[in-house]
Amino acid sequence: MPDYKLVIEGGRELRGETYVSGGKNTSLAVIPATLLAEHPCQLDNLPDIEDVRALVQILRHLGAGVEWRPDQKQMQVDPAKLRTNTVPFRLSQKMRASYYLMGALLGRYGYARVGYPGGCNLGSRPIDQHLKGFRALGAQIREENGMVVLEGKLRGAKINFDMVTVGGTINVMLAACRAEGDTVLTNCAREPHIVDTANFLNRIGARIRGAGTDTIRIRGMSKLNGGGYTVIPDQIETGTLMIAAAATRGDVTLHGCIPTHMEALTAKLLEMGVLVTSRDDIITVQLRQGHRAIRLSTQEYPGFPTDLQQPMSALLTRALGTSEVIENIFDSRFKHLDEMRKMGAKSVINGRVAYIEGVPELHGAPVTAPDLRGGAALVIAGLMARGITEIYNSETIARGYEHLENKLNALGGSIRREPVASDVYGYANSL
Numbered sequence: 441m442p443d444y445k446l447v448i449e450g451g452r453e454l455r456g457e458t459y460v461s462g463g464k465n466t467s468l469a470v471i472p473a474t475l476l477a478e479h480p481c482q483l484d485n486l487p488d489i490e491d492v493r494a495l496v497q498i499l500r501h502l503g504a505g506v507e508w509r510p511d512q513k514q515m516q517v518d519p520a521k522l523r524t525n526t527v528p529f530r531l532s533q534k535m536r537a538s539y540y541l542m543g544a545l546l547g548r549y550g551y552a553r554v555g556y557p558g559g560c561n562l563g564s565r566p567i568d569q570h571l572k573g574f575r576a577l578g579a580q581i582r583e584e585n586g587m588v589v590l591e592g593k594l595r596g597a598k599i600n601f602d603m604v605t606v607g608g609t610i611n612v613m614l615a616a617c618r619a620e621g622d623t624v625l626t627n628c629a630r631e632p633h634i635v636d637t638a639n640f641l642n643r644i645g646a647r648i649r650g651a652g653t654d655t656i657r658i659r660g661m662s663k664l665n666g667g668g669y670t671v672i673p674d675q676i677e678t679g680t681l682m683i684a685a686a687a688t689r690g691d692v693t694l695h696g697c698i699p700t701h702m703e704a705l706t707a708k709l710l711e712m713g714v715l716v717t718s719r720d721d722i723i724t725v726q727l728r729q730g731h732r733a734i735r736l737s738t739q740e741y742p743g744f745p746t747d748l749q750q751p752m753s754a755l756l757t758r759a760l761g762t763s764e765v766i767e768n769i770f771d772s773r774f775k776h777l778d779e780m781r782k783m784g785a786k787s788v789i790n791g792r793v794a795y796i797e798g799v800p801e802l803h804g805a806p807v808t809a810p811d812l813r814g815g816a817a818l819v820i821a822g823l824m825a826r827g828i829t830e831i832y833n834s835e836t837i838a839r840g841y842e843h844l845e846n847k848l849n850a851l852g853g854s855i856r857r858e859p860v861a862s863d864v865y866g867y868a869n870s871l
């Protein structure tokens with residue numbers, strides 16, 4: 441995708457209705473999980489995002505038959521004839537979720553050679569818990585020229601994660617599905633996309649119980665069939681749109697979401713004075729007056745998601761009073777606040793704590809998206825600001841949001857893409 445910037449004319453209220461796309465982090469787990477099957481799988485409600493595009497490239501490189509129709513949100517994967525178990529670094533580093541190829545290929549073939557994953561630069565992001573789980577299942581692991589080589593016949597095991605890890609929980613679950621015997625995973629992450637991935641695997645013949653709790657039990661199966669599955673709506677896109685609605689003092693109704701996944705955000709928005717109502721798969725967000733500062737602390741699900749901390753802190757730049765935001769999951773997830781200072785926001789960062797003093801107004805400025813959710817936070821800041829905001833490195837936003845600017849424009853925003861001359865550099869492409 442050629443480099444472009446987003447140009448936002450701020451100060452317009454968002455009003456109207458839109459829909460939420462399929463879950464990014466669910467899709468990025470379920471697509472590699474299809475490789476565990478013997479027969480074709482059909483996935484529905486997949487988002488049209490760059491990370492899915494990168495994953496399709498990886499699956500095709502491996503030899504899987506992939507037919508993706510983004511306009512129909514549908515993908516068919518035929519995993520029958522893989523020609524290689526190697527995911528080269530040039531492909532693995534395009535995204536974080538390439539680590540799922542380790543679990544999927546190891547589970548299916550007992551051998552995988554995968555480059556280290558890329559992903560947002562949020563500080564140190566080791567995968568030691570993934571590797572610990574694979575080892576406990578019987579894999580021998582070595583590093584060869586920067587590639588992780590995993591090999592061995594897998595047997596069920598009891599594995600307690602040292603910390604709660606979303607990727608680690610899913611990855612070890614993938615491999616254990618085709619191990620011999622039973623596996624029990626404890627201290628698991630409980631995010632909705634872990635449940636969704638387990639539901640998909642069960643649909644194609646796996647036997648997984650307990651996903652969504654901190655203990656997951658897996659009976660290894662000698663083979664998994666194929667089948668169809670519809671992925672859940674994106675929790676973080678839902679939240680980003682909810683926050684954008686509040687930030688512009690708008691009135692927006694979102695369709696196709698799961699309100700119970702949004703409880704931590706909804707509670708905080710209500711505390712700030714934002715009106716949030718929901719029924720069935722619909723959420724409405726309205727804000728008429730100013731909103732209050734809050735104290736926010738990111739936690740694993742069902743706590744406040746780290747992925748919404750950045751969009752939420754954009755909203756806090758205009759709250760009445762000073763907010764305290766504690767980032768408990770990642771070392772370095774406040775770079776967007778440095779950028780927002782150029783727009784008149786006031787914040788002080790002390791390690792994993794940010795103090796954000798609300799200001800009456802933000803003004804437009806050229807800024808750089810530091811990472812995916814940081815980019816979304818800058819879009820929200822741009823919508824709130826007086827004048828024109830230009831967001832460089834905006835390709836990073838398209839990695840995880842389906843046509844974000846189109847959705848916001850349909851609600852009354854004014855955002856356009858403009859090509860960027862090749863001599864203008866933002867952050868290194870770090871996602």
Ligand code: EPZ
Nearest residue numbers: 465536537564565566567568569570605606607747769770
């Ligand atoms: C997943 O990242 C998501 N990525 C992230 O989404 C999300 O922010 C994160 O989970 C937390 O919800 C995908 O699903 C592709 P973790 P992941 O393992 O798996 C430490 C987005 O914007 N840790 O739960 O990398 C780790 O360093 C993104 O959509 C280890 O120390 O997150 C971190 O501090 C970005 N060793 C914490 O645990 C390990 O082996 C949680 O990481 C694994 C993790």
